[in-house]
Amino acid sequence: MNLRVLQRGFNYSQDGPGNRLVYHLQGCNLHCPWCSNPESMALDGGKETSCEALVRQCVAAEPMFFDGGGVTFTGGEPTVQFEALKAVLAGLKENNIHTAIETNGTNPRLPELFELVDFLIMDFKHYDSDKLKSFTGVGNNILKKNIISAAEKRTQLLLRIPLIKGFNASTVDAERFCEFLKPIWHSGIKLELLRYHEYGKDKWLYTGMEYKMQDAFVSDELFEEICTIFKSNSITLIKT
Numbered sequence: 219m220n221l222r223v224l225q226r227g228f229n230y231s232q233d234g235p236g237n238r239l240v241y242h243l244q245g246c247n248l249h250c251p252w253c254s255n256p257e258s259m260a261l262d263g264g265k266e267t268s269c270e271a272l273v274r275q276c277v278a279a280e281p282m283f284f285d286g287g288g289v290t291f292t293g294g295e296p297t298v299q300f301e302a303l304k305a306v307l308a309g310l311k312e313n314n315i316h317t318a319i320e321t322n323g324t325n326p327r328l329p330e331l332f333e334l335v336d337f338l339i340m341d342f343k344h345y346d347s348d349k350l351k352s353f354t355g356v357g358n359n360i361l362k363k364n365i366i367s368a369a370e371k372r373t374q375l376l377l378r379i380p381l382i383k384g385f386n387a388s389t390v391d392a393e394r395f396c397e398f399l400k401p402i403w404h405s406g407i408k409l410e411l412l413r414y415h416e417y418g419k420d421k422w423l424y425t426g427m428e429y430k431m432q433d434a435f436v437s438d439e440l441f442e443e444i445c446t447i448f449k450s451n452s453i454t455l456i457k458t
């Protein structure tokens with residue numbers, strides 16, 4: 219079995235604890251107009267690597283996994299290549315390597331990976347399914363189910379909300395996110411709010427796609443108000 223890899227590289231504590239080897243896997247089932255890696259959306263790009271070779275690469279890189287580091291799979295959406303991802307995660311666990319994935323959470327089979335993943339990062343882009351679908355092409359029913367399931371079963375869960383004006387970044391939106399999160403919250407869960415940026419804009423142009431986002435930045439003042447709402451609901455915010 220092979221995995222399609224777009225790129226790989228090390229980073230420190232941004233995609234899980236410690237120093238990590240991060241694989242961006244090719245392909246995504248969503249089409250977010252703000253995506254900073256639009257070249258990762260197509261299912262057929264990237265470079266194919268066998269699961270065995272990828273596990274060997276990770277084992278060879280083990281001396282670099284300091285401060286509790288390990289390997290992270292992000293994307294694109296890593297669960298698009300579900301079987302191969304599962305096989306690689308199992309191979310890493312056999313070698314006692316710390317594993318993390320960053321996922322958009324919309325794969326109904328995601329809970330099958332929980333026992334193979336030490337640190338789970340899930341995007342929670344919108345509490346409203348129709349709104350999410352109208353922007354990305356996919357609703358949030360499975361995502362919400364997976365968040366609840368992860369919150370029940372896991373101690374290490376980082377949720378990420380990309381704050382985008384005109385999509386999910388009003389104070390009313392913040393209250394609605396809290397309504398969903400508060401009943402399932404526990405001390406093992408953290409939330410990171412990521413303000414809209416345009417780092418990927420040039421890539422959209424290079425890949426011949428139109429960048430349609432406009433006026434989506436969140437002001438400092440609004441960001442502070444939103445943070446205050448989450449904190450007043452006892453939701454722990456972090457910044458990686």
Ligand code: SF4
Binds near residue numbers: 250256258322
């Ligand atoms: S889920 Fe992530 S990788 Fe997929 S299109 Fe959206 S931002 Fe891009």
